[in-house]
Structure formats: structure tokens, C-alpha cells
Amino acid sequence: MRTHQSTAEAALAVSADGAVVLSLAGEWQLGRPRPAVSQLAWPEVAPRLRLDCQALRQWDSSILLYLRPLWEECQRRGIAIDLDDLPPGLRRLLVLATAVTAPLERDDLAEDGFVGRVGEGSRQVLVAALQVCTFVGELCVAVLKLLVGRARMRLGDLITESAKAGYQALFIVSLIGYLIGLILAFIGAIPLKWFGAQIYTASLIGIGMLRLMAAVMVGVVMAGRTAASFAAELGTMQTNEEIDALRCMGVPPMEFLVLPRFLAMTLMMPLLCVYGDILSLAGGLTVGVFYLGFGTVEFWEQLVLTTRLEDLYVGVFTSWIFGMLLGICGCYQGMNCGRDSAAVGRATTAAVVSSIVCMVIATALITVLTVLWKI
Template sequence: MEPGLSSVLTAERELTVTLSGDWSLLAEEVSLDEVLDALASDSVIERVSFDASGLGQWDSALIIALVAIRKTAEEQGREVDETGLPRGARQLLELAFAVPDRAETEHREPDNRFLYEVGESTLSVLHEGRLFFAFTGRVTHAFGRLLRGKAAYSGRDFGQYVQEAGVEALPIVSLISLLIGMIFAFVGAMQLQYFGAGIYTADLVGVAMVREMAPIMTGIIMAGRTGASYAAQIGTMKVNEEIDALTTLGINAIDYLVLPRIMALVLMMPLLTLYADFMGIVGGLLVGVVMLDISPMQYLQQTLNAITLSHLFGGLFKATVYGSLVAMAGCQQGMACGGSALAVGQCTTRAVVMGIVAIVISASLLTIIYINLGI
């Protein structure tokens, strides 16, 4: 029996849609234009109901028609009464409208874009923090295995990491530290000369470099250089499934890849910071001798009188903390890298950002602790 559809507007402003015949995908398609046009244009209609007493067999063709009618009615603010439909059709119709359209869900704009962005960023930071602390726990267990002699890693690789984090970093550390020392000395000399206290430029440069600037600048340099390198190396290994191969061979990836990198950077950071201290003082010496008209021996003697062992060891401890944070950030982002070349670039960027943020936060906390301890 051919499918049929008709509509009648009653005195109660109700549009009754009558369904008849067999509704099948194999049968001739029934036009819905009459009903849809009436719903879209006739403002008298307040309610839509269905009469399916003459309906025969049906399949999804009926549901497609009912979905179109109900969607148009709801868009126009009409009430829809589905009691006249078969029970199975009502259930399928409700299921079709249970979840909003995917396109509508994806493109729906939040009510407050600013709060939405803040919430998304906060959740992202918390997620990254949980991943970092979980990785810290795994590394701690790995160091426990190392102390018990059960951690397997390559000594040759460790030597290579020491060279990369140490000797090969000297040129950039030298340049930055020398310029920072010269900048501090120039600013200090310009200001202190007004009070006739130009000689104290040596104190300013010496204490600032040894206690704060040398550890921080060295840490930031290593975050952009070595931390990014760690993330890229491990991330590329993950993309190439080399880490999966190590796991298949029974080799712990944390022991083999992460431990030697962290130990190398933690070992080299205090040494690089000592070298940065020296280069910063040399930079201050060059500016001080030229601008203040004092001898190099006077400048060096004033510097030695200003710097104490607490300044020196406090700065070296900060350098050790910064080195561990940079290495942890680089290795953690490398291990969390996705499976594409794009993911390698993203994890490298996140490693640098995370390393620098960790340095700034830890520097603030350590400075507060040092002040309370009188260091």
C-alpha cells in the first residue's frame, strides 16, 4: 500500500498530520512540503499532533519524516504531541532528539568566552601538573633502583649527555653571563656615581650574579637548549616506536633514557653556574674599570669582600634545583609526546615553557626561604 500524508488544521489551532499506508525506504518518497510550509508560515498553528490509525508497515523512512516535522515545529515554537504515533516510532523519535546534532555541539559558542578560556587553561594546567608529579614519582622509583644497582643504562650515553650539557654549553653561557655582568655594572655605576659610591658596583654585580642571576640565567639557557633537546630526542624515539621496542626487550625506558639525562644536567648545572659567576664578575670588572677609573685589583678585592660562602652555596643549590626541574620537564614532555612529527614540536615547546615557569616559581620560593633563614 502506497504511503500517504495529509494535514488538517482544526478549530483548536491544532495541525493534525495523518499518516497512512506502508512507509518504507524502498517505496516512493512522500513529499513533506505541505506540512513543513504550513508549520513555517502559518502563525495560527499552536500544536502539532499525529493520526497513525491508517499506518501499515514502516521503517526508518517514517522516522526521517517525523524528525523533519518535529524539528521544524520546535524551531517555530509549536508544541508536538506524539501520542498518536506507534510506540516504537515514539521511542526512536525520542532517541533521535536525545543528543544534539554534532555540528551544533561543535560550533556552539560559550555564553562567556573569557570564563570559558580561563576554565580551559586552568584544567590544562592541572592536567599537566598531575602528569608531571606522576612522572616525578616514576623517576624517584628509578633512582631507588639506581641506588640498589638495579637500574640499567649506558655509561657511554651518560658521558655523551655530560658533554652536551657541560662543555658544549660553555659558549652560550659565557656570552650571556658576560653581557649580564656588564649590564648590571653599567646600571649600577650610572646610579651609584650620583652618591659617590661607585666602588659598590662591584658588590652589586658580585652578589647579584653569585646569588641570583647566574643560576637563573644558566637555568633558562639550559631550558631552551638542553631541556628542549631532551624533549625532542625522547619524543622522536617515541614516534619511531623505539621506546616500545625497549619495553619489548624488557628494558625500563625511565632507567635507560631519563636517569642518565637528569644526572648529567644536575651534575653540570652547578659547574656551569660557577663558570657563569666568574664570567659575570669579569663583565662587571670590564665596565667598572672603564667607567669608575679604578684598578682591577681594587674591583676584585671589593667583590671578594662582598661575596660570602652563604651567597655562593645558596646560588649553587639553586642551580642544582633548576637543573633537576629543567631535565624533568624535558624528559617528561618527551615521554608524553604523541605519535606524529607535529607532536614532537609541541612537546619541545611545552618542555621549554614548563622548564622556565618551574625555574621562576622555584626561584621565588627559594628566595623567600633564604630571606627567612637569613642567608
């Protein structure tokens, strides 16, 4: 059936292969008259519907006022819809408009019995693992596109996020680094004084802070400060449908939103770690000079004598790994945030928890490997 009285036209026909073809033509824009889905003359047998948009001249989002009822009618009749011939932007809009998750019934939740709960928990773990792998894979593709100059990322966004994850965090890193060095020196000096080996407090501070403690300390601070911020920002954008709007405009959120935050965290973490190392050594030096009675030169000579450059390299490498993990955890939780009012809070909490768990696992692996390889 075809309507000739309007500039927007829809014609339903059966092709040679038996598929039902709906041809959309004319101008489908807001304020222009359009045909109704109820006016279509459906054939008795229609297993599949294909949309033909070759004659579609102009359209805007108001075309969904026709396509959404069409999709619902096809669902009611059990007809599969082929969207391959739709313009890419229109196809994304229709997918978003029809992406409604049906509520699960009590019988579908598999909650009764131990086996059912284990099965449902295993399924959720597998789904979450698949989502994480997909996210990491898309991020790797975005990084490769950046290396070849094809990523849609603004340099200004990278500079802004680097500032948030860099110099704006110097105060809290300075405070925590100095105090942790101070506390570790005080605690280490207690048993060392029993054996008259107070001078090895410098060795304790140098090896402990440079090799591990500074990286972990900075990582925990940045997990609660910046990774949570990434999750909150992206989660708010997800709740407000800003990320969906970017997809509809053809802008990949992975390159435009996630990539600059991931790179900023990855680049800034080693620098913050080195800065934290310096402040923690200053804290240990304070204890050595004012509590243990060492001279500055004596403390420094013992530090250089017993501390290797490999200790610093291991700490910087660990912080670099932490930066990647924090960027992935924060951005993943934000991009997969729900759309209800409490979803942003849950995403922020999950970002901090997952970041710390990942750092602990990475610390254990790096420690074991460096010991086995005698680094």
C-alpha cells in the first residue's frame, strides 16, 4: 500500500524470495505527514521483513515514531526484521529505541536449590568476564588506532585528564608519601635498635618504599581519587544517555572518552610513583636525623650502599601496571553503569574495589616473578 498524499511514503510488497519488503521513500522529518503502520496490508505469511531505504531522501529522529510501532507489530506477528539496508545512524537509533530488557520472572532466575544458585552465579561470572575481555579488546584496538593516527581523540582531553591524574594529585601523594615513609622508619627502627643496627633503617626505607610500598600507596590513593572519578563521570554520562548520543553521531565512545583517561592514568602513575619515592625517603630521613641521631650524609651513604637501581625500576614498572589497571577498572565500571539513580554510586564503589583487588593480584604476581628472576 502506498500513500501519495504525503511526502513520506511507505510501500509493502513481497519479493521473489518470499521476503516482505517495506520501501521507505520521501522526506521523513518532524512536522511532515507520514503514513501509519496500521494502514499496511500485511500478507498472510510473512516470515521476514526487509526495509528498503534507497528512495529515502531526508530523515530525522522523528522517523522512529513510525519504525518503533513497526518493530512492535513485527514482534507481535513473529516476523524477523532485517535492518541491514537502513542508514547506519538510523539503524543505531532503532537499536537503541528497541533495546528494552524484559523483566525476568521468578521461574527464570534459577534461585531454588544449591545447584541452581551455583549455576546462576557461574553464568554471571562468565558474562562479566566476557564483558571485561570485550572492553579490553576494544581498548587495545583504540590504542592501535591511536598509534597509526586514526583514533578520534582530542589532544585537549588527554591534557585535561593528565592534569586531573597528575599535578592535581600531588598534594595528597605528598602527604601520604611523607607520612608513610615516616611511619615505616619509626616502626622499623624499633626492632633494629634491639640489635644496634639502627643504620639499616635507611636500607629498610630505600628497599621497601622504592621497590613496592610507594607504588602501592600511590595506587590506592589514585584508586579512591581518580579511578572513582572516571567511573562517576562516565556513569553520569551513561545515565544521561550522552554516550548513546555519541554513538548515534558516529563518535566511538571508546576512543573519545575512554582512551584519553586510560592514557592519562598510564602516563601519570610512574611519575607520581617517583615523586612518592622522594617524599617517602624524606620522611625516613627525618626519623633518621631527629630520632635516631644520624647525619644526613651517613643516612644517604647507607641508602646508596644497600639500595639498587633495580629496586627503583621494579617500583616504577609496578606503578605503570597499576596505572593501566586503574584506568581500565574506572572506565569499565563507568561505561557499564546502569541507568537508575543509584547506578552511579554502585559503579563508583565497584571501580574502587575492583581497582584495589587488581592491584593486590598484580603486586603478588610481580613480587613472585621478580624474586624468581632474581631482579
